Amino acid sequence: MNTGLISTRYATALLDYAIERGEQDKVYEAVKMLSQMFWEVPRFGEALHNPILSPAEKKKLILTASGGEVSEAWDRFIDLLLENNRIEKLHYIALRFQDLYRDKNHILSATLTTAVDTDKSVYERLKSIIAKQTGGTVEMTQAVDPSIVGGFILQIGDNRWDASVASQLRRIKNELKEINN
Amino acid sequence: MSNNVIKTSEVSEVLRMQLEGISTDIKFDETGVVMQVGDGVVRIYGLHNAEANELLRFDNGVEAIVMNLEEDNVGAVLLGSSAEIREGSTVKRTNRMASIMAGEGLLGRVINTVGTPIDGKGKVTGELFEMPLERKAPGVVFRQPVDTPLQTGLKAVDSMTPIGLGQRELIIGDRQTGKTSIAIDTIINQRANFEAGNPIYCIYVAVGQKGSTVASTVQTLKEYGAMDYTVVIAANGSDPAAMQYYAPFVGAAIGEYFRDTGRNALVVYDDLSKQAVAYREVSLILRRPSGREAYPGDIFYLHSRLLERAARIISQQEVAEHMNDLPPSLKGKVKGGGSLTALPLIETQAGDVSAYIPTNVISITDGQIFLETDLFNQGKRPAINVGISVSRVGGNAQIKPMKKVSGTLKMDQAQYQELAAFTKFGGDMDKVTAMTIDKGKKNEQLLIQPLHQPMSVEKQVAVLYCGTEGLLRDIPVEKVSEFEKQFLFTLDVNHKETVLDRLKNGEFNDEITAILRKVAADTVKQLQN
Numbered sequence: 001m002n003t004g005l006i007s008t009r010y011a012t013a014l015l016d017y018a019i020e021r022g023e024q025d026k027v028y029e030a031v032k033m034l035s036q037m038f039w040e041v042p043r044f045g046e047a048l049h050n051p052i053l054s055p056a057e058k059k060k061l062i063l064t065a066s067g068g069e070v071s072e073a074w075d076r077f078i079d080l081l082l083e084n085n086r087i088e089k090l091h092y093i094a095l096r097f098q099d100l101y102r103d104k105n106h107i108l109s110a111t112l113t114t115a116v117d118t119d120k121s122v123y124e125r126l127k128s129i130i131a132k133q134t135g136g137t138v139e140m141t142q143a144v145d146p147s148i149v150g151g152f153i154l155q156i157g158d159n160r161w162d163a164s165v166a167s168q169l170r171r172i173k174n175e176l177k178e179i180n181n
Numbered sequence: 182m183s184n185n186v187i188k189t190s191e192v193s194e195v196l197r198m199q200l201e202g203i204s205t206d207i208k209f210d211e212t213g214v215v216m217q218v219g220d221g222v223v224r225i226y227g228l229h230n231a232e233a234n235e236l237l238r239f240d241n242g243v244e245a246i247v248m249n250l251e252e253d254n255v256g257a258v259l260l261g262s263s264a265e266i267r268e269g270s271t272v273k274r275t276n277r278m279a280s281i282m283a284g285e286g287l288l289g290r291v292i293n294t295v296g297t298p299i300d301g302k303g304k305v306t307g308e309l310f311e312m313p314l315e316r317k318a319p320g321v322v323f324r325q326p327v328d329t330p331l332q333t334g335l336k337a338v339d340s341m342t343p344i345g346l347g348q349r350e351l352i353i354g355d356r357q358t359g360k361t362s363i364a365i366d367t368i369i370n371q372r373a374n375f376e377a378g379n380p381i382y383c384i385y386v387a388v389g390q391k392g393s394t395v396a397s398t399v400q401t402l403k404e405y406g407a408m409d410y411t412v413v414i415a416a417n418g419s420d421p422a423a424m425q426y427y428a429p430f431v432g433a434a435i436g437e438y439f440r441d442t443g444r445n446a447l448v449v450y451d452d453l454s455k456q457a458v459a460y461r462e463v464s465l466i467l468r469r470p471s472g473r474e475a476y477p478g479d480i481f482y483l484h485s486r487l488l489e490r491a492a493r494i495i496s497q498q499e500v501a502e503h504m505n506d507l508p509p510s511l512k513g514k515v516k517g518g519g520s521l522t523a524l525p526l527i528e529t530q531a532g533d534v535s536a537y538i539p540t541n542v543i544s545i546t547d548g549q550i551f552l553e554t555d556l557f558n559q560g561k562r563p564a565i566n567v568g569i570s571v572s573r574v575g576g577n578a579q580i581k582p583m584k585k586v587s588g589t590l591k592m593d594q595a596q597y598q599e600l601a602a603f604t605k606f607g608g609d610m611d612k613v614t615a616m617t618i619d620k621g622k623k624n625e626q627l628l629i630q631p632l633h634q635p636m637s638v639e640k641q642v643a644v645l646y647c648g649t650e651g652l653l654r655d656i657p658v659e660k661v662s663e664f665e666k667q668f669l670f671t672l673d674v675n676h677k678e679t680v681l682d683r684l685k686n687g688e689f690n691d692e693i694t695a696i697l698r699k700v701a702a703d704t705v706k707q708l709q710n
Binding site for chain 1: 216227304
């Protein structure tokens, strides 16, 4: 019930501390990589919940997942989490930190998913269009996912524009099923 | 393979038209990502603008309802299987509150909590209106006092704890004491109203029951012709806890559709104890703080807001049209004078009415019918304990003849039940006590009624008149049920217009009572031979 509250407090503390030390960009990169690890390697999240691993072992895992010994502020933060026994909330804290950092620096995070690799120029144009419309900087990532069959999925912040062929096919299938039932 | 049978709608032209008609509009969806899923609950990161009780949809079509709104994540309960939902799945907002599509087409159907038919008869037909599951109850101004009876067809209920249209009457008792039977008999008894053209639409909500039990209940309703005016909502034991939690709200929403369009409806919640358990399960998994017996703190509010929606709406059209919280789908279709009566059922453990949930619901409803295992086992069915059963609406929900006849019946029977224990001591009794006990025993026999045989109100009045006026003085207790049968038979054959029809219209005068006395005396004489 208090997950949101706790993760927000820790994320705010980390951001303020990193800014004080001038290391906020380095910490942001580390947290981004860590967040990606949580999605790509589910066992990493499970390992952090495991009571058998010692705090030192967990710290080693986290530092490896976030790109190595990169920032003093990040290092201390991990120690703090381990001491206060809040390491299970790390994923939520990481996501919240990214949100807070982006809000502060007016950065928008966008992801373009296509079925096949697109031309770099298309990608750059899209990025500049979004930047102009929203008036901030855009951090764009590209993903290739053949399962969407065709079209694209554009995710900007929380909003998603799903123009993929796969989801259109799915929608047609559901509506036909409804009509002909 | 039956999939190779070509349906008539699969003609190419028709398919092409359908494809054209499908909207392929693409729009921006607000999305979130699943962090945790398990036990019917999903925790989603993102969805900053999600509202409480909003419907969310996953990519595979499964829906969820938002229950917890936190700083950076949303807790939602799944209305379906979590089989294809994983960490990292995307969820999107639908911008709609949880609701059910209600209409005349639902009558005779069996549906689940999300409105999908589960009786194999295809889609629900006809015009459907979107009724929200959560809705505020009508305010004081839009109500009127309960003044019309809801005839259950059970002598014991209609005489001593009468139910009116718009009332909430709790049916409470241990397992296997006949709670569902009282509700089903009430539904069956509405057949006469349906045939006469002013139906009371019935909604039966089965929460957490066995599928086989629901199937046999539906079969019973079909046999007695009750399915023509009944909707059954089933959230069986194997359905996710969220579906069991929301099923009574679906029943209330459908009942409100009838209520707000000027019709009368009856909703039976069978039973609310299982809904409380489902809500407890969902709340504990959402990590909400638990209270007494591990129920969440707002368990009272759960039942009170559900039961407050049963009301009798004021007949004045101009006032009723301005009812608070009318759903947009009903604008322009509101008629005054409708009602929604609720019969919640609660199962007690070992007769303990002072447990948490039973005391909560007793304080909410306008009376209770308490069923006891001992009475049931002694063959006194319906096994109503008259002493502690009460209806706070009372005489206002009875027709004049019934009121006259059953005036002191409840108190007499309660007194008799107390005295009956007394007689076990043996010994001499004064004449008055002996007479009270004799009359009480015979009335008790009169009140016994077989399953699924509701009795019309005029026959009830006639039978109870004999009991309360002491016309059974001269026959033994064992012959009382035979007396009842013969008496009613004679009335049906010889005195239908002179007695029965006039009683039904609310007449009760010396002429009628004279005929009743004569027929009773004749029947007694016949039995004595």
